[in-house]
Amino acid sequence: MLLLDGKLLSENIKAEIAAEVDVIRQKGGKIPHLAAVLVGENPASQVYVNSKIKSCEQVGFKSSMVRRDADLSEAELLEIVHNLNNDPDVDGFIVQLPLPKHINEEKIILAIDHRKDVDGFHPVNFGRMAQGMSAFLPATPFGIMEMLRRYNIETAGKHCVVLGRSNIVGTPMSLLLSRKGYPGDCTVTLTHSRTKDLPAEVRRADIVVAAIGIPQFVKGDWVKEGAVVVDVGINRIPDDTKKSGFRLVGDVDFDEVAPKCSHITPVPGGVGLMTVTALLMNTLKACRKEIYQ
Numbered sequence: 001m002l003l004l005d006g007k008l009l010s011e012n013i014k015a016e017i018a019a020e021v022d023v024i025r026q027k028g029g030k031i032p033h034l035a036a037v038l039v040g041e042n043p044a045s046q047v048y049v050n051s052k053i054k055s056c057e058q059v060g061f062k063s064s065m066v067r068r069d070a071d072l073s074e075a076e077l078l079e080i081v082h083n084l085n086n087d088p089d090v091d092g093f094i095v096q097l098p099l100p101k102h103i104n105e106e107k108i109i110l111a112i113d114h115r116k117d118v119d120g121f122h123p124v125n126f127g128r129m130a131q132g133m134s135a136f137l138p139a140t141p142f143g144i145m146e147m148l149r150r151y152n153i154e155t156a157g158k159h160c161v162v163l164g165r166s167n168i169v170g171t172p173m174s175l176l177l178s179r180k181g182y183p184g185d186c187t188v189t190l191t192h193s194r195t196k197d198l199p200a201e202v203r204r205a206d207i208v209v210a211a212i213g214i215p216q217f218v219k220g221d222w223v224k225e226g227a228v229v230v231d232v233g234i235n236r237i238p239d240d241t242k243k244s245g246f247r248l249v250g251d252v253d254f255d256e257v258a259p260k261c262s263h264i265t266p267v268p269g270g271v272g273l274m275t276v277t278a279l280l281m282n283t284l285k286a287c288r289k290e291i292y293q
């Protein structure tokens with residue numbers, strides 16, 4: 001069994017991006033600028049945004065943060081989005097989800113200029129991705145695709161089972177893996193909470209992508225010998241031995257599944273770090289106007 005090491009890979013990719021930023025700086029070009037909007041006090045969201053800002057600093061990007069209390073109105077948030085859309089110095093920005101209940105997330109996503117949508121959540125980017133056109137890919141699936149590519153995981157003709165059909169992970173993952181080219185050309189089964197006999201579906205998979213949000217859900221006897229397992233889940237479970245009182249686990253029961261796999265991502269240290277790195281890759285593309293002129 002080989003670990004798909006998201007930490008090592010993201011350090012390598014970040015070093016490549018930092019080298020490109022150095023070249024831009026030497027040539028007097030525009031330094032990529034990522035902005036993040038954080039509304040409210042959700043602890044996980046704060047951790048995610050801080051790690052995105054820290055990663056920007058590591059590679060030499062400019063970053064900025066717009067922070068507001070949870071009682072911010074929808075109209076005020078739309079105004080912030082509008083200002084970022086029109087700020088020529090900001091190449092890309094993210095509005096960290098989830099938003100407080102009184103704000104319609106869909107409305108906010110639709111208000112983001114798709115040319116600055118480095119999270120890849122806007123329907124223009126989603127539609128372009130589905131049609132195989134260049135687009136900002138959603139960060140988590142983009143990070144996973146990059147991981148498969150850099151580890152030379154064979155995908156053509158493989159049967160891939162994706163668990164979960166969210167707009168940000170499962171559904172885009174199923175589209176990307178079924179697209180023509182590498183990594184891709186898989187035969188994909190997209191599963192969800194209404195799927196009958198999920199273990200039987202997973203047993204047929206050469207590649208498993210688990211994104212459901214239930215701790216250690218995928219068990220050892222669900223997984224075929226030699227499968228590649230990508231665990232997207234990030235779940236907190238109580239752990240008295242930790243100062244924080246909890247530890248992070250994935251959607252896959254790592255101890256049971258790992259011995260059966262050819263490759264597996266750890267949690268933490270797998271997909272999560274690649275997600276942040278993919279956001280940096282998208283920001284560089286936005287600054288270079290690689291997707292949209």
Ligand code: NDP
Nearest residue numbers: 140164165166169192193211212213232233234271272275
């Ligand atoms: P969502 O809650 O949006 O979607 C969960 C999906 O899982 C739904 O499609 C749901 O089905 C399906 N599901 C739920 N229960 C079952 C079940 N018992 N059997 C089969 N399918 C089930 O989750 P996300 O996609 O946003 O996130 C999934 C996980 O990935 C979470 O742990 C999250 O924290 C993590 N995550 C990690 C990221 C990273 O960077 N590593 C980034 C984003 C998420 P249905 O549609 O029928 O309700």
